[in-house]
Amino acid sequence: MTERPTQRPTERPPLPPFTEATAREKVRAAEEAWNSRDPERVALAYTEDSEWRNRDLFLRGRAEIVAFLRAKWQRELDYRLRKELWSYTGNRISVRFEYEWHDAPGQWWRSYGNEQWEFDEHGLMRRRYASINDLAIDPADRRLLD
DSSP, X not given: OOOOOOOOOOOOSSOXXXXXXXXXXXXXXXXXXXXXXXXXXXXXXXXXXXXXXXXXXEEESHHHHHHHHHHHHHHSEEEEEEEEEEEEETTEEEEEEEEEEEOTTOOEEEEEEEEEEEEOTTSOEEEEEEEEEEEEEOGGGOOOOO
């Protein structure tokens, strides 16, 4: 019987422990991935069993993350996001963010929030806790233009 080689988890540099520079790099990478609006691409940054709280939803694992993001971007049209590093330590990063989107009838929204992230040793996010509030805005008040 041949022994199967141990598969090493995918690494997502930069890896913890974070410095200010590497924490900023991690935030930029997350912003770029989310702005792609590609659920599969976004989900690859999370562990297979990643734990999320997003508003009042609790998710576990990449499959639930992908399903959540598909539904989100069907509902939140022309989504555009900006993230800002708030703080970091060891394997954790805290982020302030805002994003703009419109619903099917055409109402524009700005959503504000904070996220707390925890990473494993391979740079994959194992926990993401997000608190988010929405504000209806006029199209002329948009700030996050392409």
